[in-house]
Amino acid sequence: MASTNYAITALTSFTTAALAYALWKVAKIIAGPYRSSIRNLRGPPSVSWIRGSLRDIQAENAHVLFEDWPREHGPTYTFQNWLNSYALFTKDPKAVTHILNHGQIYAKGQMDAFFLGKIFGHGLLTVDGDQHRQQRRIMNPAFGPAQVRELADIFVEKAQQLRDVWNEQIAKSEASAPIEVTSGLSKATLDVIGLAGFNYAFNALDPSGKPNELNEAFTSMFQMLNDSSSINWLLMLKYALPILRIFPDQFGRETAAAQAVTRRVGMKLIQEKKAEVLKTASGGADSGNALRSRDLLTLLIKANMSLDVPENRRLTDEDVLAQVPTFLIAGHETTSFGTAFCLWALAQAQDAQQKLREELLSVETDRPTMEELNALPYLDAVVRETLRVHAPVRATGRRSTQDDILPLSEPVTDRNGRVHHQIKIDAGTDVTIPIQAMNVSTTIWGEDAAEFKPERWEKPSEAIQAIPGVWGNMMTFLGGSHACIGYRFALVEMKALLFVLVRAFVFELALPADQIIKQSAVVQRPYIKGKVEQGAQLPLLVKPYQRR
Ligand code: HEM
Structure with a gap:
């Protein structure tokens, strides 16, 4: 009683x-x-x-x-x-x-941190304060220029594989049938982030490849995130009143299966890499392992296990696991849609496209290194101008x-x-x-701010010094403590894709430019006007370039 x-x-x-x-x-x-x-x-x-x-x-x-x-x-x-x-x-x-x-x-x-964290865990993209500083300190070295240099041949290889896929597509289709470029670019950047991010083969570009379980798991998690109907009043209440988070919800049930796959595959990768790092430290690594260890996850695990890092500043396995989807969310579609918009801009500026092609064809090798890509001034100007006018975020x-x-x-x-x-x-x-609005502000960039003009980078205006961006005096990769950690990676990857594709093909508009509109969930994507329900797409006429 x-x-x-x-x-x-x-x-x-x-x-x-x-x-x-x-x-x-x-x-x-x-x-x-x-x-x-x-x-x-x-x-x-x-x-x-x-x-x-x-x-x-x-x-x-x-x-x-x-x-x-x-x-x-x-x-x-x-x-x-x-x-x-x-x-x-x-x-x-x-x-x-x-x-x-x-x-x-x-x-x-x-709010973003709550929803992203609920699906993918708390990686660098969603954490703040001390937790962010701790993760960023461990992760920064993996994204340095020397590390990105090691990844350049993955970028070039995947660009060449995409070139071959488009060549086959062209050979099978009628003359001048358009190619929807976002789908191939998205597969190429997914393959890149898999291999360069955690030495995992998504094989998305491989036409004979079997459906890949991690790819399927991520796709279903991204669909949940993009489908606004799955974010209902109960979830909003849980966001506002954390005490309610103890109760299960449909969102959690529907993502559980996909989360189980990413956890199983991710944890396996982490354990393998930890073992590899320990083996290397004890002098037992063979040259094959040394080659594999260039991926971001291995570098991050290596930094985390370094004796310089006090025990209480190390990331837990959960923190490390959360970085696997973080690389994907942050580094996959940003780069693929950015490159798609670049091809679209070049299709509207044939002179610039031809000038770029001449510069690219002047390079003797077809497998350029990071230094060779970065030494091409017009390629650099085209990438800058694309990321200014068509900022992916x-x-x-x-x-x-x-x-x-x-x-x-x-x-x-x-x-x-x-x-x-x-x-x-x-x-x-x-x-x-x-x-985006700051990138095309007429006060800073002049009256032609919204136009795609790579030549403006030959003599950029003084006014752009006022912009606090981490790269290129623009806001594309943001600035401050949360500035994009992967900007060097993204720039070399975009350059490698353009190097291979613009040498191989001529790109022309398949639809009048005003029929393509941009819409943004987090990343800006191209859609055909009046056909938004069909999803992101960007058809271009892609013709093999015949060297004279
Ligand atoms: C053209 C391609 C890319 C663009 C335009 C871009 C843009 C951005 C922007 C604007 C942010 C800041 C978001 C915010 O704080 O609100 C960001 C953060 C981030 N990006 Fe990128 N990104 C690109 C490619 C990449 C790549 C390839 C990777 C990884 C391989 C990456 C990894 C990250 C991560 C981990 C963060 C969170 C950084 C932090 O909060 O400390 N990004 N990116």
Whole structure:
């Protein structure tokens, strides 16, 4: 009896505490917009209590957020987000530099981290703070120039395999039948990240290859992530109230089988690599093993097992496992769609394409090293210009973890006519950083900012020095503590693909350029206008280049 009374008292106290907590949360949400320090900045009106100003904005008309509203309200404006909370949009270089240089104040969005982490575990892409610093310190050396140099022949080999696949496709089809280039490029970059990332053969380009279990597991996990219907109210509640995460949900059940495969294959790879590193350390490695150890995962495991790293700073096997899908999420489609947009840009700029081909054909070898690829100035200009105009990641977001003052290079005038040279930011404010919009800002790049002109890199304007990007004075790979760790890898991979493909083929438009539109989930993809439901595609006329 006493124990029943005790249980009832405990349950009542727990329910009261939970209700009080929920009420406090709701009151905070309702009061939030009335107290926000940025509520008087200019910006679009709220049209919905749930989705604020963003109610009618879907992927296909995101230009409203990135182009129309900045034109109307200036480079720094406010809009209302979920439950009418005020969020900031800024493409002001000084403000963005401040945000990226103060990673301890402006953390990554927790919502993305929650959903990505739920499926793939907590790799470099989703962690923050100390955990991020610890992972990044161990992983940085694997992405250095000397390590990427070792991977260049994997990039070239896969580019050549794609060339052969397209040659066969052309031989089988009628003259000038278009080739949908994103599918082949996506297979090539998947094969690359498998081999270069963790010495795993996806064999995606191999037409006779059997379906690969890891590839299938990742595909189904990515589909869950891209399918907005799988993210339902229960998941949103779990995100908002962590206590609910103890209850199972359909999302978890549906990803369980795929997660089991990635865990089994990933852990096997990790154990093999650990054994390989130990064997090498004891002087037992043969030359074959030495060759295999150039992949990113082995290098990361080697760095993690190094005696220089104190025991408490080492990554756990779980942390290491989470990097396997991280390499894939971050390094696969970014590079394949970036290269697809490059071929599309070259198809619209035949002179640039021919100039590039002449430079590439002047190289004697057909298996160039990283140094040989990096020594080609026009190839470099074409890659820079593609990644500027067609940044694979359109935008990113941060959330302030404490109050802050944001400096501005261009003052803003608020709704009451007050001029601000800096903005007060409250803890918990979401900030949108528009990577693509900054890359084509006319203030920085001039009136022709949106045009694809590789020649602009012969004498870049002084104004681009203000951009805080880690590479090329552009935002494509971001800057600050979360800047892309794989940018050297991506650049050499893109150069290798272009080297092989532009030497072998002439690319022409299969559809008028205005029939191709870009849409972004995380990565920007090309779609045919009016056929978005068919998925990403980019048909081009691909003809073998006949050397004279
Ligand atoms: C053209 C290709 C690529 C582009 C445009 C790109 C772009 C980016 C951007 C914008 C971020 C920052 C995201 C944010 O913090 O919101 C990022 C982070 C990251 N990228 Fe890349 N990326 C590319 C290729 C790669 C490749 C090939 C790899 C790996 C092999 C890679 C691995 C990563 C990782 C691990 C992060 C997280 C870094 C951190 O938070 O410390 N990326 N990338």
